[in-house]
Amino acid sequence: MKFDVIQGDIATQEADALVNAAGTSLRMGSGVAGALRRRAGSELNEEAIAKGPVDLGEVAVTDAYDLEADHVIHAAAMPHYGDGKATETSIREATRNSLERADELECRSLVIPALGCGVAGFSLERGAEIIGETIGEYEPSTLEEVRFIAYSDDEYETVRAAVDDLE
Template identity: 75%
Template sequence: MELEVVRGDIAAQSADALVNAAGTSLQMGSGVAGALRRGAGREINEEAVSKGPVDLGAVAVTDAYDLDAEHVIHAAAMPHYGSGEATAESIRSATRNSLERADQLDCASLVLPALGCGVAGFELAEGARIICEEIDAYDPESLADVRFIAYSDEEYETVQRVAEDVRSE
């Protein structure tokens, strides 16, 4: 399974599945969730909320609507907005569960963001390391192309550096 770090807007990516950085309520607010909601249309938020709440670290799947993907995997790496921050274990579980669900859906390609970082309060380099370690340790059935997306140049540089460190260990 190939891991590539890319820079851009997750809502503009083409893949079998895109991962949303969700809270346990699955309400699609700002950040990654807001970008996906704007790209997919309001129906995605309605479907996501109907599948929640979920446990911390758990995932739920919706249609991708107007996005260039088949599925959106909503990964709850943080509690409901405003009620706490992401933890190392919630990021690890949300990443592993996203990979497993993508395989269950027979996806060959997956794009995921820095789950639990940003608005969820977890430090980017440490969160990226957890995500990269989970991807590196995962033994896929159908997944061949996993892209770790970063929105800004600064985020991209951090994630790229961490991914290279994990690959060389």
């Protein structure tokens, strides 16, 4: 499976599936979720909410609506209760479950952001390492390409350095 770190806006990416950095309620607020919601239309948020809540680390799948993808995989790396903070375990499980669900959907390509590293307060450097490790350990059945996307220049440099350290 090909694995790359790229820079850009996840809402403009073309892939079989895009991963949303979700909370357990699946309500799409700011950050990655907000970008996807604005581009896809309000139906994306409505369908996501109807499929929630989910347990921490779990995923739900919706249509991608006006995005250049077939599916959005909503990965709940942060709780919408308690302190709202992501953990190593929640990031690892949300990443693994996203990869597994993409395979179940027979996706060939997937774009994943830094789950749990925005409003959920987890260290971007450590979060990127966890996501990179989980992708590296995964044995795909249909997935051929995974792109780990970073939005800003600084985020891209941090993710790239964290993932490069794994090799």
